Amino acid sequence: MKLVLFDDAKTGLLRDGRVVDLSPVLGRLAEQPAQWRMEAVIEAFDEYRPQFEQLAESEQGVPSDSVQAQAPLPRPRHLLCAFSNYLEREGAQRRNLDFFYKGATSIVGTGTTIEVPDLEGALAYQPEPEIAYVIGKQARHLSEEDAMDHVFGYVNFIDVSCRGLQARRTTFLSKGIDDWAPMGPALVTKDEIADPQDVRVRLWLNDELQQDYSTSAMAYPIAEQIVWLSQYITLMPGDVIACGTHHGGLCNINDGDRVDVEVDGLERLSIAVRSHAPRLTERWRPPGVRDTGPATA
Structure with a gap:
């Protein structure tokens, strides 16, 4: 549903x-x-x-x-996003699992025009396409066997990010600005997604495919994420947790661009971009990720 x-x-x-x-x-x-x-x-x-x-x-x-x-969940108690949660090259090792918060005012729905400010030190503004899961019942100190019973469903999610500011001690400016957490259009119940660890995630920029990857490359599957989080915080119904992105194919967004994201089975999330920053066209990539073309499923 x-x-x-x-x-x-x-x-x-x-x-x-x-x-x-x-x-x-x-x-x-x-x-x-x-x-x-x-x-x-x-x-x-x-x-x-x-x-x-x-x-x-x-x-x-x-x-x-x-x-x-x-946005189907406009003000969740927790909006959490996983850091660096994909194995992006042969022989890659899992990093320690970690998350960051985005504020509720970052959340917008499909069809929104997001605002990109001119931030000093910015190298690129990039939309990260992700699958996010929604908690269905209160969770604390869960075992891996019980974790998925606490998932209600899934949503498309875009983690809009500014590159060049990661040296700061927090993600406030690089991740947490208003409009920088588009999600939706629908909250899809978990019975409609046979295996969330094997779905395709795609992003188009102005109708050109930029990212195309599978959630099978996650370093920490959803069940492990829930177990880890529930050791430290109480997860509540309606909480939204985004699983991170595969960085291959990350693209820049500039004024006038349109972004479409589609996780298989979750409809399509579309946003437009209004930017007050100079056009930034050189693609940023994280250290060690050589391929800047589309990640393939």
């Missing part, structure tokens, strides 16, 4: 290119703030699901291109 927030943050079901408003099922819950409402749906999903399906069978809905999709 594909859940969306649309127009004035109504909750909907996306099916076959049409959106059905789920407000009649949600009743007074439909009047609550969007994040709180989505968390409530996630927590009680086994109860809501048959009602959603019944409504979708009886209601035609509206074409998805006639509504404005919002």
Whole structure:
């Protein structure tokens, strides 16, 4: 099932290119703030699901291109992103697992024009396409056997990043600026993704394919990530955790560009770019990653 927030943050079901408003099922819950409402749906999903399906069978809905999709989880308690979580060359060794936070005001939905400021020391501004997973129930001190039971679903995610500022002690300017965490358009329940460790992730810049990789190259699979995180923090329903990107094929974004990201099974996330910075065209790549062409699945 594909859940969306649309127009004035109504909750909907996306099916076959049409959106059905789920407000009649949600009743007074439909009047609550969007994040709180989505968390409530996630927590009680086994109860809501048959009602959603019944409504979708009886209601035609509206074409998805006639509504404005919002980020499906606009204000999660935790928005965490994995650092350097792909094995990008033969013989590569896993680094220590680590994460960084992005703020809730970084979150935007598909169809948004993101703002790129002119940051002193910037070498490149780059969009990192990623699969992100959404927590379905409270988690603390989990075992690997139990970890995936705490995943509710998945979303497309873009970690917009500024290169050249990594020497700073935090990721505030290089990762944490407003608009720099596009996600969506849909929150896709986990039953629709057979194996999240073997899906294709692609990014297009102005209709040209730049990145094309498989999540099978993750250094730390999702279950291991959840176990590690749950040793230190309590994960809550609606939390969003992005798995990192494969750096092969990373491209620069400049004023007027359009970016499309698609993880298999998760629809397509599209953003436009408005930049106040000079055009930066020389591709940045992390040390040791020789190939700057598309990573191949």
